[in-house]
Amino acid sequence: xxxxxxxxxxxxxxxxxxxxxxxxxxxxxxxxxxxxxxxxxxxxxxxxxxxxxxx
Amino acid sequence: xxxxxxxxxxxxxxxxxxxxxxxxxxxxxxxxxxxxxxxxxxxxxxxxxxxxxxxxxxxxxxxxxxxxxxxxxxxxxxxxxxxxxxxxxxxxxxxxxxxxxxxxxxxxxxxxxxxxxxxxxxxxxxxxxxxxxxxxxxxxxxxxxxxxxxxxxxxxxxxxxxxxxxxxxxxxxxxxxxxxxxxxxxxxxxxxxxxxxxxxxxxxxxxxxxxxxxxxxxxxxxxxxxxxxxxxxxxxxxxxxxxx
Amino acid sequence: xxxxxxxxxxxxxxxxxxxxxxxxxxxxxxxxxxxxxxxxxxxxxxxxxxxxxxxxxxxxxxxxxxxxxxxxxxxxxxxxxxxxxxxxxxxxxxxxxxxxxxxxxxxxxxxxxxxxxxxxxxxxxxxxxxxxxxxxxxxxxxxxxxxxxxxxxxxxxxxxxxxxxxxxxxxxxxxxxxxxxxxxxxxxxxxxxxxxxxxxxxxxxxxxxxxxxxxxxxxxxxxxxxxxxxx
Numbered sequence: 426x427x428x429x430x431x432x433x434x435x436x437x438x439x440x441x442x443x444x445x446x447x448x449x450x451x452x453x454x455x456x457x458x459x460x461x462x463x464x465x466x467x468x469x470x471x472x473x474x475x476x477x478x479x480x
Numbered sequence: 481x482x483x484x485x486x487x488x489x490x491x492x493x494x495x496x497x498x499x500x501x502x503x504x505x506x507x508x509x510x511x512x513x514x515x516x517x518x519x520x521x522x523x524x525x526x527x528x529x530x531x532x533x534x535x536x537x538x539x540x541x542x543x544x545x546x547x548x549x550x551x552x553x554x555x556x557x558x559x560x561x562x563x564x565x566x567x568x569x570x571x572x573x574x575x576x577x578x579x580x581x582x583x584x585x586x587x588x589x590x591x592x593x594x595x596x597x598x599x600x601x602x603x604x605x606x607x608x609x610x611x612x613x614x615x616x617x618x619x620x621x622x623x624x625x626x627x628x629x630x631x632x633x634x635x636x637x638x639x640x641x642x643x644x645x646x647x648x649x650x651x652x653x654x655x656x657x658x659x660x661x662x663x664x665x666x667x668x669x670x671x672x673x674x675x676x677x678x679x680x681x682x683x684x685x686x687x688x689x690x691x692x693x694x695x696x697x698x699x700x701x702x703x704x705x706x707x708x709x710x711x712x713x714x715x716x717x718x719x720x721x722x723x724x
Numbered sequence: 725x726x727x728x729x730x731x732x733x734x735x736x737x738x739x740x741x742x743x744x745x746x747x748x749x750x751x752x753x754x755x756x757x758x759x760x761x762x763x764x765x766x767x768x769x770x771x772x773x774x775x776x777x778x779x780x781x782x783x784x785x786x787x788x789x790x791x792x793x794x795x796x797x798x799x800x801x802x803x804x805x806x807x808x809x810x811x812x813x814x815x816x817x818x819x820x821x822x823x824x825x826x827x828x829x830x831x832x833x834x835x836x837x838x839x840x841x842x843x844x845x846x847x848x849x850x851x852x853x854x855x856x857x858x859x860x861x862x863x864x865x866x867x868x869x870x871x872x873x874x875x876x877x878x879x880x881x882x883x884x885x886x887x888x889x890x891x892x893x894x895x896x897x898x899x900x901x902x903x904x905x906x907x908x909x910x911x912x913x914x915x916x917x918x919x920x921x922x923x924x925x926x927x928x929x930x931x932x933x934x935x936x937x938x939x940x941x942x943x944x945x946x947x948x949x950x951x952x953x954x955x
């Protein structure tokens with residue numbers, strides 16, 4: 426399969442295509458960040474609740 | 481077999497099963513996304529009419545498809561919550577709303593970026609674009625409702641009811657927007673023609689679709705696990721969990 | 725006053741709702757004033773051009789109508805919940821759907837009457853012809869049930885707390901969009917001389933469907949609120 430990357434970079438669509446792939450990557454990374462941070466928060470929360478056994 | 485299905489409704493078994501499943505989703509999604517996007521960006525041919533901008537299709541089409549199918553998933557979770565009173569379905573519903581919102585936003589943004597070089601405008605009041613915008617508002621409203629109702633256990637049922645009303649309303653919205661559009665737009669051909677797609681474009685598209693689907697599955701399951709732990713933190717099985 | 729033993733409970737409920745509104749006119753009057761003012765301020769807020777005014781008239785009227793009905797519907801159930809009437813209703817095992825339906829009916833009819841009384845003024849402000857004004861009236865009549873049913877639904881989950889109005893309107897607007905679109909398209913079609921019967925028929929159908937489904941959904945939400953004892 427030939428690589429079209431050099432053609433793409435010189436075409437007039439380069440910015441738009443690059444922009445949309447960048448947006449996709451950013452949004453997926455943001456979802457990833459949300460998931461990881463909520464997992465981190467719940468770990469902190471559970472550790473704290475383990476230290477207070479009587480509630 | 482039925483016991484296996486019932487186990488998915490119980491918090492403890494759901495947690496352990498979904499950990500395995502989400503790990504699988506995660507691995508498949510990373511591989512499929514990298515493979516599909518690199519293939520689509522660099523190695524697939526450009527379109528005869530639309531030039532290189534057709535590469536945006538590999539993101540836009542799966543995102544739009546996912547935005548609708550995640551809503552369908554939410555509606556089925558809502559049905560399970562309301563009819564069978566399974567709490568986990570309510571948690572799945574709320575996690576799916578966030579992922580669906582991101583997908584809809586992505587579809588709208590990439591649609592605009594695709595539209596600018598091909599049609600010359602960032603935004604047109606096309607039937608499909610407007611319908612997608614309304615879907616975005618519905619997702620945002622559901623998330624806002626969930627946020628406002630907070631940790632209340634009844635919030636599951638209320639969000640489920642509103643989700644179902646939204647589902648029943650979606651075909652009506654779709655058709656009325658289409659009608660409105662044909663009345664006011666005339667016959668400008670803005671619909672992207674969908675001829676039979678060539679194999680060299682089909683396979684990266686399918687790969688990207690699989691990757692996005694698995695990513696959505698991973699995100700929804702992970703968020704649901706966190707919500708489940710938050711709700712069940714007093715239970716014995718949570719206390720015995722080990723965290724890395 | 726109704727004879728408690730001979731008139732059926734739902735008739736008495738209708739009379740009761742009517743009396744409540746008659747004695748506490750402020751929510752109705754205020755929402756009406758809002759409707760009139762909001763519509764009247766559009767010609768003031770945009771550069772004066774009769775052609776532009778005629779073009780935007782359908783949309784402006786319908787958006788104002790939606791907002792006016794929503795603003796007065798925000799407190800639909802609040803009084804009844806605070807006074808415990810809703811709980812009594814459930815204790816007597818009466819169907820909550822009927823309660824919601826009666827409330828929607830009374831409020832819808834009174835709002836509709838008031839808005840129809842305002843419609844000649846709107847016709848004057850936007851220089852509508854008689855046929856367009858008639859279409860305006862017909863579209864308001866056909867669309868009001870849907871509007872009031874949806875507003876009743878979204879106000880159900882704000883019945884307990886304060887400061888829920890923003891969430892209510894965020895959910896209301898996307899769902900009520902077809903009604904707004906059809907209502908304003910019918911008036912716009914009348915302005916262009918096109919037949920309006922199709923729009924009005926669709927609007928009536930939507931109203932019927934929403935009247936069938938939404939009171940049931942509203943009743944479930946209210947029941948959940950009451951069982952929780954607060955939300």
